Amino acid sequence: MATILHRFNRLRLRYAFQLSSHAVSSTTAAERAKGDRVFLGCQTLCRQHRGISGGAGEVRCLPSAAPPRLPFSCVTDEDLAFFRQLLPGRAITDPDMLESSNVDWLKSVRGNSEVLLRPRTTEEVSQILRYCNERNLAVSPQGGNTGLVGGSVPVFDEIILSTALMNQVLAFDGVSGILTCQAGCVLESLSQLLEERDFIMPLDLGAKGSCHIGGNVATNAGGLRLLRYGSLRGTVLGLEAVLASGQVLNCLATLRKDNTGYDLKQLFIGSEGTLGVITAVSILCPRKPRAVNVAFLGCSSFQNLLETFQCCRGMLGEILSAFEFLDASCMGLLEKHLKLTNPITECPFYIVIETAGSNAAHDEEKLHNFLEKVMASSLVTDGTVATEDAKIKALWSLRERVTEALTHDGFTYKYDISLPVEKIYQLVTDMRQHLGDRAKNVVGYGHVGDGNLHLNITSPTKDPALLAAIEPYVYEWTAAVQGSVSAEHGLGLKKRNYIYYSKTPEAVGLMGNIKAMLDPRGILNPYKTLPDDLRLPSTPTRPSPMTSGHPQPLQDPPR
Numbered sequence: 012m013a014t015i016l017h018r019f020n021r022l023r024l025r026y027a028f029q030l031s032s033h034a035v036s037s038t039t040a041a042e043r044a045k046g047d048r049v050f051l052g053c054q055t056l057c058r059q060h061r062g063i064s065g066g067a068g069e070v071r072c073l074p075s076a077a078p079p080r081l082p083f084s085c086v087t088d089e090d091l092a093f094f095r096q097l098l099p100g101r102a103i104t105d106p107d108m109l110e111s112s113n114v115d116w117l118k119s120v121r122g123n124s125e126v127l128l129r130p131r132t133t134e135e136v137s138q139i140l141r142y143c144n145e146r147n148l149a150v151s152p153q154g155g156n157t158g159l160v161g162g163s164v165p166v167f168d169e170i171i172l173s174t175a176l177m178n179q180v181l182a183f184d185g186v187s188g189i190l191t192c193q194a195g196c197v198l199e200s201l202s203q204l205l206e207e208r209d210f211i212m213p214l215d216l217g218a219k220g221s222c223h224i225g226g227n228v229a230t231n232a233g234g235l236r237l238l239r240y241g242s243l244r245g246t247v248l249g250l251e252a253v254l255a256s257g258q259v260l261n262c263l264a265t266l267r268k269d270n271t272g273y274d275l276k277q278l279f280i281g282s283e284g285t286l287g288v289i290t291a292v293s294i295l296c297p298r299k300p301r302a303v304n305v306a307f308l309g310c311s312s313f314q315n316l317l318e319t320f321q322c323c324r325g326m327l328g329e330i331l332s333a334f335e336f337l338d339a340s341c342m343g344l345l346e347k348h349l350k351l352t353n354p355i356t357e358c359p360f361y362i363v364i365e366t367a368g369s370n371a372a373h374d375e376e377k378l379h380n381f382l383e384k385v386m387a388s389s390l391v392t393d394g395t396v397a398t399e400d401a402k403i404k405a406l407w408s409l410r411e412r413v414t415e416a417l418t419h420d421g422f423t424y425k426y427d428i429s430l431p432v433e434k435i436y437q438l439v440t441d442m443r444q445h446l447g448d449r450a451k452n453v454v455g456y457g458h459v460g461d462g463n464l465h466l467n468i469t470s471p472t473k474d475p476a477l478l479a480a481i482e483p484y485v486y487e488w489t490a491a492v493q494g495s496v497s498a499e500h501g502l503g504l505k506k507r508n509y510i511y512y513s514k515t516p517e518a519v520g521l522m523g524n525i526k527a528m529l530d531p532r533g534i535l536n537p538y539k540t541l542p543d544d545l546r547l548p549s550t551p552t553r554p555s556p557m558t559s560g561h562p563q564p565l566q567d568p569p570r
């Protein structure tokens with residue numbers, strides 16, 4: 012490596028990168044809980060109406076982004092008595108303790124739930140849901156509450172069903188690398204446990220310190236390693252879910268291959284808790300790489316960045332584990348709000364490349380050849396490489412903490428868009444031009460390797476006129492190039508009505524049918540994922556959308 016270092020230096024690649032004291036700290040839930048609050052402002056008068064079955068009259072003030080409260084029952088003293096007897100000390104009604112579960116990580120959605128249930132076992136989840144279904148009580152399943160689309164908090168007074176205490180590892184097979192665990196295991200704890208056994212989790216996210224694996228699977232979280240290990244749709248081998256009726260569906264297979272009919276687990280992966288509550292998962296985990304290198308590089312144009320990506324795939328091939336980017340505006344926010352230091356000279360675009368392999372010398376040689384090539388051809392103008400753990404973390408934090416930096420920049424409009432890779436930055440450029448000086452900052456970053464752009468737009472305060480300029484422009488732009496309006500964050504509460512930009516009415520109608528079959532009273536995570544035109548009032552005999560007429564989109568789909 013010494014020779015390589017020397018040769019890189021000749022190529023103006025600087026290794027000696029002073030770690031900023033801010034650079035390696037990971038964000039804790041408590042840190043995240045600080046900051047400005049911008050709520051949608053929904054409240055119900057349910058408390059005063061205890062025992063009276065619900066209705067639109069219970070809603071005191073409707074949030075602009077949420078539909079009216081559906082006529083679910085309100086929690087009564089008898090209900091509380093049942094929950095307290097089922098979960099002694101784990102049926103929480105103290106408003107202070109409920110506070111953080113009622114608010115999402117971005118502080119943009121606030122529910123008004125009065126009950127937080129913390130089961131430990133699948134059987135307890137089953138009893139809770141059986142009871143809620145019979146009583147027509149709505150339930151908001153919650154993992155680490157790190158989602159970005161308002162999917163993990165109640166909208167009104169839904170009961171919060173937390174997986175926090177379901178945090179047991181059930182089995183790990185050191186030959187196959189298959190991990191089986193309860194849904195509430197924190198991703199970072201699983202990573203640590205696996206690393207001790209020479210394996211890693213197939214996914215990695217900025218929110219790893221707080222997010223739960225059950226929530227990751229329920230939202231089909233993507234993250235930083237998807238390029239290498241694929242999506243959870245491939246690495247999740249099995250799962251256990253509790254249906255709205257309380258029935259436990261055991262699909263907790265630990266087989267690589269199983270072609271016995273429909274792959275039912277796929278229904279729950281990415282369904283955001285609307286079809287069932289995931290209680291356990293089995294996941295195929297890769298071996299821990301023996302050598303990891305991270306390169307932080309600068310490019311003078313997005314075209315050069317794309318060519319660097321192509322070259323990178325060709326030359327690093329099987330050892331490439333991540334190819335991420337951020338633009339100069341993101342770097343500005345990291346420096347300004349988090350006091351992180353840019354380790355290289357200023358550039359319009361920055362790339363984080365990670366290699367993960369089994370032979371350090373071989374990997375370093377490959378990386379060296381690649382760097383020499385992209386430097387010589389001026390695709391890359393500056394860069395630095397880390398092989399040591401602390402430096403790797405510091406370089407990664409420049410990519411992972413952009414979301415955190417944005418929270419300090421004002422009100423943020425967030426878009427998680429899937430696009431053909433060559434178009435991912437065009438949307439940022441067009442949006443900047445389209446908005447002119449109406450926005451404070453328009454930034455782009457994300458997962459180049461997956462064609463996934465995170466377009467974020469900030470303004471000093473919440474600004475309806477700015478929002479009207481962004482939407483539907485952003486969705487129409489996306490649909491025009493056959494992109495997806497949600498690449499990896501899901502639809503949740505915030506994006507549910509934009510589904511038609513990426514799915515046909517027939518596909519959405521079928522989703523409605525599946526929802527009606529698995530959760531006929533609609534108690535599971537209501538107001539989320541499915542668009543409002545499919546969400547029929549909660550009744551014991553809820554008709555199927557297919558039998559009640561062809562579903563119509565809320566707004567004209569662009570294609």
Ligand SMILES: O=C(O)CC[C@@H](O)C(=O)O
Binds near residue numbers: 217465466
């Ligand atoms: O905040 C965002 O827009 C993206 C968050 C996350 O998916 C990331 O890749 O950093």
Ligand SMILES: [Zn+2]
Binds near residue numbers: 234458465499
């Ligand atoms: Zn992302």
